[in-house]
Amino acid sequence: MKGRVLVVDDDLALSEMLSIVLRQEGLDVTHVADGTSAVAAFRDSRPDLVLLDVMLPGMDGMEVCRRIRAESGVPIVMLTARTDTVDVVVGLESGADDYVVKPFKPQELVARIRARLRRGDEPEPERLDIGDLQIDVAGHSVKRDGRALSLTPLEFDLLVALARKPWQVFTREVLLEQVWGYRHAGDTRLVNVHVQRLRSKIEHDPERPQIVVTVRGVGYKAGPA
Amino acid sequence: MTGSSQLPGTDVASSSRDDQGLGSLSESALAPIPERLGQRTPEAGASIVSRLVHAWRRSLQFRVVTTTMMLGMLVLGVVGSYLYQRIGDRLVQSRTDQATAEALSLTELAQARFYSTDKTQNTEAVTVAAQSIIAEIAGTERSRYVVLARLSTNVSSYVINPVVSGEVNDSHIPDELETAVAEDPAVQKVQIVSIPLTGESDLVPCLVVGQQLDLPLARGTGIYYVYPLQRERSSLAVISQIFLSGGFVLVALIGGVAYVVTRLVVTPVRQATMVAERLAAGRLTERMVARGEDDLASLATSFNAMAEGLQRQIRQLEDLSRVQQRFVSDVSHELRTPLTTIRMAGELIHDSRAQFEPAVARSAELLRGELDRFEALLADLLEVSRFDAGAAVLDVEPTDLRRTVAKVVDGCQQLAERKGSRITVRDPGVPCEAAYDPRRVERVLRNLIVNGIEHGEGKPLEIRVAGNDGAVAVVVRDHGVGLRPGETGLVFNRFWRADPARARTTGGTGLGLAIALEDARLHSGWLQAWGAPGEGSSFRLTLPRAPGTHIASSPLPLKPMAESLEDPT
Numbered sequence A: 001m002k003g004r005v006l007v008v009d010d011d012l013a014l015s016e017m018l019s020i021v022l023r024q025e026g027l028d029v030t031h032v033a034d035g036t037s038a039v040a041a042f043r044d045s046r047p048d049l050v051l052l053d054v055m056l057p058g059m060d061g062m063e064v065c066r067r068i069r070a071e072s073g074v075p076i077v078m079l080t081a082r083t084d085t086v087d088v089v090v091g092l093e094s095g096a097d098d099y100v101v102k103p104f105k106p107q108e109l110v111a112r113i114r115a116r117l118r119r120g121d122e123p124e125p126e127r128l129d130i131g132d133l134q135i136d137v138a139g140h141s142v143k144r145d146g147r148a149l150s151l152t153p154l155e156f157d158l159l160v161a162l163a164r165k166p167w168q169v170f171t172r173e174v175l176l177e178q179v180w181g182y183r184h185a186g187d188t189r190l191v192n193v194h195v196q197r198l199r200s201k202i203e204h205d206p207e208r209p210q211i212v213v214t215v216r217g218v219g220y221k222a223g224p225a
Numbered sequence B: 001m002t003g004s005s006q007l008p009g010t011d012v013a014s015s016s017r018d019d020q021g022l023g024s025l026s027e028s029a030l031a032p033i034p035e036r037l038g039q040r041t042p043e044a045g046a047s048i049v050s051r052l053v054h055a056w057r058r059s060l061q062f063r064v065v066t067t068t069m070m071l072g073m074l075v076l077g078v079v080g081s082y083l084y085q086r087i088g089d090r091l092v093q094s095r096t097d098q099a100t101a102e103a104l105s106l107t108e109l110a111q112a113r114f115y116s117t118d119k120t121q122n123t124e125a126v127t128v129a130a131q132s133i134i135a136e137i138a139g140t141e142r143s144r145y146v147v148l149a150r151l152s153t154n155v156s157s158y159v160i161n162p163v164v165s166g167e168v169n170d171s172h173i174p175d176e177l178e179t180a181v182a183e184d185p186a187v188q189k190v191q192i193v194s195i196p197l198t199g200e201s202d203l204v205p206c207l208v209v210g211q212q213l214d215l216p217l218a219r220g221t222g223i224y225y226v227y228p229l230q231r232e233r234s235s236l237a238v239i240s241q242i243f244l245s246g247g248f249v250l251v252a253l254i255g256g257v258a259y260v261v262t263r264l265v266v267t268p269v270r271q272a273t274m275v276a277e278r279l280a281a282g283r284l285t286e287r288m289v290a291r292g293e294d295d296l297a298s299l300a301t302s303f304n305a306m307a308e309g310l311q312r313q314i315r316q317l318e319d320l321s322r323v324q325q326r327f328v329s330d331v332s333h334e335l336r337t338p339l340t341t342i343r344m345a346g347e348l349i350h351d352s353r354a355q356f357e358p359a360v361a362r363s364a365e366l367l368r369g370e371l372d373r374f375e376a377l378l379a380d381l382l383e384v385s386r387f388d389a390g391a392a393v394l395d396v397e398p399t400d401l402r403r404t405v406a407k408v409v410d411g412c413q414q415l416a417e418r419k420g421s422r423i424t425v426r427d428p429g430v431p432c433e434a435a436y437d438p439r440r441v442e443r444v445l446r447n448l449i450v451n452g453i454e455h456g457e458g459k460p461l462e463i464r465v466a467g468n469d470g471a472v473a474v475v476v477r478d479h480g481v482g483l484r485p486g487e488t489g490l491v492f493n494r495f496w497r498a499d500p501a502r503a504r505t506t507g508g509t510g511l512g513l514a515i516a517l518e519d520a521r522l523h524s525g526w527l528q529a530w531g532a533p534g535e536g537s538s539f540r541l542t543l544p545r546a547p548g549t550h551i552a553s554s555p556l557p558l559k560p561m562a563e564s565l566e567d568p569t
Helices: A012-024 A038-045 A061-071 A085-093 A106-117 A153-164 A172-180 A189-202 B003-017 B021-030 B032-037 B042-058 B060-116 B123-138 B175-183 B230-280 B295-351 B358-388 B401-419 B438-455 B512-522
Strands: A004-008 A028-032 A049-053 A076-080 A098-101 A127-130 A133-136 A141-144 A147-149 A212-215 A219-222 B145-150 B189-196 B203-215 B219-228 B397-400 B423-426 B433-436 B461-467 B471-478 B526-532 B536-544
Touching: A004 A012, A004 A038, A012 A028, A012 A106, A012 B295, A028 A038, A038 A061, A049 A061, A049 A106, A061 A076, A061 A085, A076 A085, A076 A106, A085 A098, A085 A189, A098 A106, A106 B295, A127 A153, A133 A153, A153 A172, A153 A189, A153 A219, A172 A189, A172 A219, A189 A212, A189 A219, B042 B060, B060 B123, B060 B189, B060 B203, B060 B219, B060 B230, B123 B145, B175 B189, B175 B203, B175 B219, B203 B230, B230 B295, B295 B358, B358 B512, B397 B401, B397 B438, B401 B423, B401 B438, B401 B461, B401 B471, B433 B438, B433 B471, B433 B536, B438 B461, B438 B471, B438 B512, B438 B536, B512 B526, B512 B536
Parallel strands: A004 A028, A004 A049, A049 A076, A076 A098, B423 B461
Antiparallel strands: A127 A133, A133 A141, A141 A147, A212 A219, B145 B219, B189 B203, B203 B219, B397 B433, B461 B471, B471 B536, B526 B536
């Protein structure tokens, strides 16, 4: 697996350890130790994935995440020491695709990174229509009335997963497996937060979704508008 | 007929007056009150009564004002009736004095006239004379009536018919008075009787003064002077009217005064109540207004001091709790980062243990195993301190308990296979939906199931799910060593071990059930244990359908039905 990873973490020992592990997996690793220089380093190195610690000196991880997300849809995986609901949700809402709780096993981290880098391997030409949206799977674009909507790769994957089987109800667990690549139980809040983010971009009225519909007590499905 | 003989006569008057004269006078004056009270319809009366009872219970002000008005009414009633009585007595007394004096002189005049009359040879002449004399002494202003009638004790053979001056005749003269007059020739007798007079709608109380008259031929005859007490009656009516209206005004004034006075007290008390309620609702900055130096001001001052103290205490506790939470969070972060590095290094070393000599390779294995334990312990400790700091929050969503159970069972299948246990799940086939925090409930269930597998000695594990109106429940039943009597209460204690002497072969942290219990409590749910040595144990988690609501009963029995015939709940 080839890819460039930007590690943003102030703990030097952990950063070095991460570099060792990721290099063993064949990834290129760039390291930044504080939040202030993270965005500049991101522009410099153009990584395929960002590994971001939440607690950083200078600018905190959430803010770094927001700034990177503002200019790119690059996959961002957060490293967090907290499992409190609020912390996790705020982290995800600032734009992270996934998160890993410290202390994590190296295999777990590698699996999360792989899942985020794996995409783009199957460029079969495929067009999907859901509601008033036209999805070009191979071209990674979503259009409404000919106007392209800007989705992150993760949001795109989520939408495609739902749109491929409209009317089928996906449980959060199934979505976690299909979109995030979790083989075992993951955090279903990931799904909730990203569905909200996706809705805010594709729905006419995110309060009354027509494209990604909640099925109470089960999960989500794609329904035509 | 002498001045000294007047006193006993007056006594008769005063004793009989209460029975007849004033009795009828005061009756008419008091009549309006019962009438007015009796006007309401029963239903309206009932609702007004219940409203009054409610107001009486709720409002101190209403109670004070009502009580004061009642007492005022009572006092005014007593004083008023006493005064009324006295005025009535006085009026009648002075009329009596005046009437007896007048009657005495008129009788003397009449007697002198009869004596000076010489045409008294026959009764007709006497009658004619009597008629003229009576007409003379009755006067023309009709303020009195005079009746001349033969006494019952008279034995003379000459009889003259009663002579009257007006509409009052001898039948109106009470026998009692007549007897008294007949007994004593020298004394005036007085009595009050009610007589119907023309131009009056009801009986008119009249003062009757009686005395003996010595008539020529006819001898013992009574002369009676009847004085109508119309004027006195109307005076008393006016007085009672004044008393009543004055009484009403006074009672209203007393009520008004009581209202104003209680307002002065009740308003600050109500304010204090309001402020206390706001304080209780968490608005700790609420204070009372303290003005002046009176009792109420000191109440306000002490109240404020109390609020101040409470606020300080609460702030301190909040600060402590914040410091604690902050500390927990910091420790969490500070410990987790180096632990991550250690963990990754450990994994790396562990992965390449094949290249090491056996002792180092085994050390690498031990290192990894203990890192797992250390990590689990740290996670549980942090969770417990989060509960202790009150920082645990529910993230509730409506979920089907069957789905949660299936998910957890799925995750535990691997461990069960390793231990040789078979897990069976029985559910009612209908959704058991409740609003709960799935992550926490999953954790509780994982804990119960892993415990069941680890203590189940490879025997099957049964899980049952059910729901009723207010709650959903899941029971995890194993057939392992079970619990000894008294241990069901201890299993939820922190770091409790079934047998301290037993080797710690199982990997639990000793905090799992304590955390599970806290999670259940956070949902206002129940987590209960049952066990018998050799028969295994059973754990039941009951969750309310809506978080925070009271659970009436659990849909599943805690004790296995086949083994216990006791009440399933």
